[in-house]
Amino acid sequence: MADVINLHPPLTEEDMLSLKAGDRVLITGTLITGRDAAHRRLMDLIEKGEPLPIDVAGQMIYYVGPSPAPPGAPIGSAGPTTAYRMDKYVEPLLKLGLRATIGKGFRGATVKEALKTYKAVHLHAIGGLGALLSKRIKSARIIAYEDLGPEAIYEFDVEDFPVIVANDAHGGDVYSTNVRQFSELPEFEPSWVGGQLAG
Amino acid sequence: MGGDMREVHCDQITETIARLCIEACTELGLDVIAGFQRSLETETSELGREILQQLIENAKIAGHEKLPMCQDTGFTCVIVELGQEVHITGGYLYDAINEGVRRGYKDGLLRSSIVEHPLDRKPTGDNTPAHIHVDIVPGDGCHLYVLPKGGGSEQTSTLKMLVPSDGREGALKFVVQAIANAGPNACPPLVVGVGLGGTFDKAAFLAKKAIFRCPIGTPAQNEIDAQFERDVLELANKTGVGPSGLGGRTTALAVHVESFPCHLVALPVAVNIQCHAARVKHTSI
Incomplete structure (x- = not known):
């Protein structure tokens, strides 16, 4: 198994610059969750110049809508949702100091550019591992927008939460790099391959 | 009604759909797990093999703990193959199926993921309505298929x-x-x-x-x-x-x-x- 980097939020610019697409990372500490509906509300506040109910500076946002917690457990199944749906919400949060997003799947060109500008990364969690990943979440509490149900903003306390650096702060992209490495059919290159490849 | 028709009560349909929703979301089929295992032998990526192992482990945890294997417990797609000799009693077939979805998602602690209208996006809160397709087939069988389809x-x-x-x-x-x-x-x-x-x-x-x-x-x-x-x-x-x-x-x-x-x-x-x-x-x- 490849070397693993341990990250403990809050994170600095230097932490982010040291990461390269393809790196294996274990996160221990606090994650803030958020997906479509919560992001729309945060954007409304940013547009109006009002304060957010959460402080994103130095933090990581995990794109997840967990299933209900069974009795005695902190959370139900809690794997990543698809990241690109949140593409247009990324840059305004990076401006406020957000350091990383966690989700599954590729990001658009605008997000990849913004990650370079603001020294941030997009991390890939394996999609469909909701039951397994829930075991790395030690506690969970709703910190905003409880009325949104599974789309509420939670604070997760995680231990050794496994992710892979998908898009680094230097333009590296693990999805494009790896699919090119394994493809035997260049004529069927996926639509999302592009940009700078990881070193 | 013809005296020869076989009767199926809506309550039985509701109970069956509720059970199938929970089983589908928590117990991954052995055919799929066997697919992961076969792929372990042909996968050339080390990371790929590791991910396949994690998928097998995830399915085990889900099955043992009755926890959804994925938090997205889907849009509930239901196909009914309904024999034309069957008479549904005790209510309306579609209501019975939706009630089964409602109960299955509540009792199984499955996530509700459906919004009322694509533009106003207000959650229905109980994962209904299901996407229901009924095929009328010969005979007196009543076959129910449930597929919670991830978004x-x-x-x-x-x-x-x-x-x-x-x-x-x-x-x-x-x-x-x-x-x-x-x-x-x-x-x-x-x-x-x-x-x-x-x-x-x-x-x-x-x-x-x-x-x-x-x-x-x-x-x-x-x-x-x-x-x-x-x-x-x-x-x-x-x-x-x-x-x-x-x-x-x-x-x-x-x-x-x-x-x-x-x-x-x-x-x-x-x-x-x-x-x-x-x-x-x-x-x-």
């Missing part, structure tokens, strides 16, 4: 109205490109449903019906479709997408094709992408 893979599905001159080659290219484009967003390894022919809507439903086929990898009965399945599967696993879209040979576990006659001018092709949480459960009442 991420559904979003990567696509349909194109090809023309006859595109032919088999054009159809094959369209399907393989759709699989490559689905990439990491669709949570590969996939089960790919392909609908060939019919009308615009028929092609889409054929593709959906194809992902209900189980065990996965069961070939189509028609040899034209079965050959198309083999060819797509071989090409899909050379695209390099791999487990979780992080590179490798295991992009699809199975390809299922359903076909139907079509108009002289048309060659409709629909691709319904199913993630590795291929959660079909069925039973007969």
